[in-house]
Amino acid sequence: MKTGTLRWLLGCELRLWWREITARPAAKTIFAVLGLSVAALLVWLWFVFAEVRGGLSVEGAIPEPALWIAVVLWLFGFFYAFYQAIEQSIVALFDRGDLDLLVSSPISTKVIFASRLLGVAVEVFLSFCVVVVPAGALAVLAGVPRLLGVFPALMGMVLAAASLAMLVTLGLVRLLGARRARTAAQVFSALLAAVFFVASQLPNWLAGSGPGDGVVWERWLALFAEGGPLGAQSWLWTPARAVFADPVAMLLTLGSGGALGWLATETLYRAFVAGTQQSVTESPKRRRSGEPRWHGDFGRAVLLKEWRLLLRNPYLLSQTFLQGVFLIPGLVVLLQNAGGPLGGTGTLAATAATVVGSSLVYTLTRIGVSGEEAPDLLRSCPTERTKLVRLKLLAALIPVWVLLLPLFGILLVRGEPWLVPLGVFLAATVAAATLRLWNSRPIALAEIFKSRAAGGGDPMLGIVEFVSLLGWGGVSFLAARDNWAAALLTLGALGLLMAAGYWRSRQLGSSLGF
Amino acid sequence: MAIALELVALTKRYGSQRAVDSLNLQIPEGMLYALLGPNGAGKTTTLRMVAGLLAPDSGEARILGRSITREPAAAKQTLAYLPDEPLLYSKLLPMEHLEFVCGLWGVPASEAEPRARELLKQLGLWEVRGQLIETFSRGMKQKLALAAAFVHRPRVIILDEPLTGLDAAAARLVKDMLGEHVARGNTVILTTHIMEVAERLAQRIGIINRGRLVAEGTLEQLRLRSGEADGTLESVFLELVDRQDR
Structure with missing residues (x-):
């Protein structure tokens, strides 16, 4: 040729x-x-x-x-x-x-x-x-x-x-x-x-x-x-x-x-x-104020760093929050097709918040933990790793809580049950963050939504994460419909699932870059 | 004089290959020490073990008497490590990056903020303080990484090829900064392929090959050891490495 x-x-x-x-x-x-x-x-x-x-x-x-x-x-x-x-x-x-x-x-x-x-x-x-x-x-x-x-x-x-x-x-x-x-x-x-x-x-x-x-x-x-x-x-x-x-x-x-x-x-x-x-x-035209308010404090420095990185990356932000767009219609259809009285908006709001919130936490944790850009810096600093990891998880949890907690406020104002759904929501998001942490593998931020295979982690833990997400949605749904026996049974199963996830993560060992 | 860095039979294997092989070394405080070696000699692996980024298979590294494996927090508190390819947060501003580093090392804001400003000005990054790091050139990133290494006033700084990507003026500036840091009683340990840098700056030089320390001492001592009485560091280095390879 x-x-x-x-x-x-x-x-x-x-x-x-x-x-x-x-x-x-x-x-x-x-x-x-x-x-x-x-x-x-x-x-x-x-x-x-x-x-x-x-x-x-x-x-x-x-x-x-x-x-x-x-x-x-x-x-x-x-x-x-x-x-x-x-x-x-x-x-x-x-x-x-x-x-x-x-x-x-x-x-x-x-x-x-x-x-x-x-x-x-x-x-x-x-x-x-x-x-x-x-x-x-x-x-x-x-x-x-x-x-x-x-x-x-x-x-x-x-x-x-x-x-x-x-x-x-x-x-x-x-x-x-x-x-x-x-x-x-x-x-x-x-x-x-x-x-x-x-x-x-x-x-x-x-x-x-x-x-x-x-x-x-x-x-x-x-x-x-x-x-x-x-x-x-x-x-x-x-x-x-x-x-x-x-x-x-x-x-x-x-x-x-x-x-x-x-x-x-x-x-x-x-x-x-x-x-x-x-x-x-091309050189960027937009300049920011180069003198941010200095916070100094370790906890705030870590949280601010995580949020700044996310907020300044519209691609990551849009991909993360578009998950809600994909999940909510599916949930509406699922609950519509479930037949019978569903307990109204309260059930829908609690279940949607639990599933969407867990999914958002999952992605934010993935971005913060797997997508860490300077692992060497974190490993060479004198701060305890557990303290750092805890802050990274909080950085993923707080925005989701801030975003979805008002839903439970609405339930409270409407006089619908809110306390148990709120508890389930909080537990589900913490479980999602923990499971994701256990299954995190380093991946470049630019690749995070492209190749699931490269940074997706262990397939078995992946299944545990998926089942856990559905399980917490189920607990929320069952609790909102006052089906306590089934809700408690599912909760027990979720406990076993977490234990299995922990066992598997210990078996694999940590492969985080920091 | 206190010992800044002590390596005791430090060993690291990758599969069957020994990247670092029972390395013993003592570097006194208050000097600039250059670690030289051909590509793949084990320099970076050694430095990464010293910085706590890699766990040794056996042996120990002590920074100012604190073991990096047994007392990592105390050892790291006095240490800064600059890798050959510094990884920075692309979406942060330079001051924000330094703020984060100071947070990690627990430097109080009242002390850290003026120090960060001073370093950015000194390294010529003050003018670009409003730009995200992702827009920086290789040299600018290297300068910021250096600022991050200096910002928490470590007593021991470990630098892997610190002059990579820097222009002549910036390289000169960095060499001056390293000299000043040592003059204040601190220790700088660096690896470099630029022999002139090691020859001019280092008080002592270690030559490493195939994971083992081939020779160590002042330039004069190395000249005597190699039999090249008037040789440059380059010829001394090549002779000593070649002798071990034979």
């Missing part, structure tokens, strides 16, 4: 990507789990398509139910592709560290940008292929070859997603500067995931049991009915029709994806090079 061409550069990009993937710890296990998940998904798809398979095997109009399934899958796919592409764009622009070399070489900057853009698109495409290739094979075997249209539809989709992602990332560079754009893009991608997750829960809520919910749901459905603005014939669903090998839709999807890619290259490659240079040379 001729060196210095777009094809050659793209090949290099993909080789690097593949090596990154296969170099991960436990790559084989991850691939095995992935394979099993794909197989399970295919079985599920087989049943999903069972009703419409007959209609698909003949040429002609696409059955409406099949189109809606494709629309939902396409929307999921596009959001995921866009999210992935933003993450990959951040890596391509800021993390790879080879752009100085490339830009200083005789290769045209347009080719470099195009290779990055196509690299992002191909990487996302290949990650989809894990599901799409077996699904395509299944479609052929099942006698519905028109589902092979999924490949061109996917190509168009990832090209569009990668172009938009590059546009967003470079737009942020232009607006905020390279240094802040990186954080903003990370926060944006996290928000995007949260928005999509919440949106995916809307049907559950709209169809819920509230007095006005049914009406809203009916209105919502009317939009998608035949003749409605978002009906099956709407041009908006062209990419979904491409999935069924509709020639015009395929052409349009591929064409618009390609056109977006071309447009992005033509308009963004200069901004890309400028952004790259900025990321190397």
Whole structure:
């Protein structure tokens, strides 16, 4: 292959990507789990398509139910592709560290940008292929070859997603500067995931049991009915029709994806090079007061240091608190579907506070303990390690308590039971912090939300942590419903679980960096 | 004169390899001591054991008579350690970092704050006190790490390659600071690959190779030992290491 061409550069990009993937710890296990998940998904798809398979095997109009399934899958796919592409764009622009070399070489900057853009698109495409290739094979075997249209539809989709992602990332560079754009893009991608997750829960809520919910749901459905603005014939669903090998839709999807890619290259490659240079040379414009109030006292110095590090890292902060966004809708649905009288808002608030609070404490402890940036400094200081660790745990617990304790105040004002739920909440958060401490392994702060495998710790303790989180939620729920026997039984089981966690942590020994 | 650092049969193994092999050494208080050795000789491992970052397999390190393994808090109270790659808190301001370090060593605020200001000014970091550490260059980070080592007035400072990343003016400044610290009766122990630094600053020099102390003494004593009466420290060092390798 001729060196210095777009094809050659793209090949290099993909080789690097593949090596990154296969170099991960436990790559084989991850691939095995992935394979099993794909197989399970295919079985599920087989049943999903069972009703419409007959209609698909003949040429002609696409059955409406099949189109809606494709629309939902396409929307999921596009959001995921866009999210992935933003993450990959951040890596391509800021993390790879080879752009100085490339830009200083005789290769045209347009080719470099195009290779990055196509690299992002191909990487996302290949990650989809894990599901799409077996699904395509299944479609052929099942006698519905028109589902092979999924490949061109996917190509168009990832090209569009990668172009938009590059546009967003470079737009942020232009607006905020390279240094802040990186954080903003990370926060944006996290928000995007949260928005999509919440949106995916809307049907559950709209169809819920509230007095006005049914009406809203009916209105919502009317939009998608035949003749409605978002009906099956709407041009908006062209990419979904491409999935069924509709020639015009395929052409349009591929064409618009390609056109977006071309447009992005033509308009963004200069901004890309400028952004790259900025990321190397930019000096921060914002200056802070360099003379903070000096506290001196050891305890306050440690707590302040932990909180300052967290508050000045919007990426960590957003990732941590977005967990609440992911957990709360799930809990609402879970409690809605539990059936029967649930004890009202009090039960929901206490259970949600316990589970979300424990989860937040878990992440904050991970950031403070595993993500310690100067372990050598802490190890070489004369302070007792236990005292330091205790303060680090407090630094994780206090913000969560401050954030969620008002909920129990509301329960008190409303005359609902609050004391026992409060006790359970406090115990659950302390247990979460302790278990996380026992299972902490050093990890770079920048990697903390990227690679669970590297800093995730012992899998057995990981299971203990997860079961404990659910268990405390269960205790809170059962206590709020006055099911004391079951609550006490669960509490006993949690005690045993903590003992097992302690035993396991002693067996493994401490691997903290300080 | 009191002994600032005493190593007694200090040993550390990594698997079957002995990184530090029964090292015995005494460094009197009030001097600048240079520990030299080729790459992988065991210098950093030795210093990390002295600072309490690594547990020795056997033997002991005593700082001003206090064992780092048996009385770690008392030993560390008098000690500062600066690793070759200083790790700092990227999202803190320089003063905040020094405040944290003073908190760890229990220095009262009334004493620590003026000291931190003075050090930042002395090291040319006062102008950038409003910037987060993550925006600092390698040299600026090294200077801040040095300030953190000096801020709690340790009696013994251990520095692993302290001049890495510093420009000529900053290196000169640091050498002066080390000299002043020693002049006040404190002890500085450093490793360096820059022989000129050891030759000009150190009162005594130790040469370590394959985890063992090859030679130790003043420059004159080392010259005699190597048989290079008029040799530079570089030629003396190369001769002594080469002799052991043979």
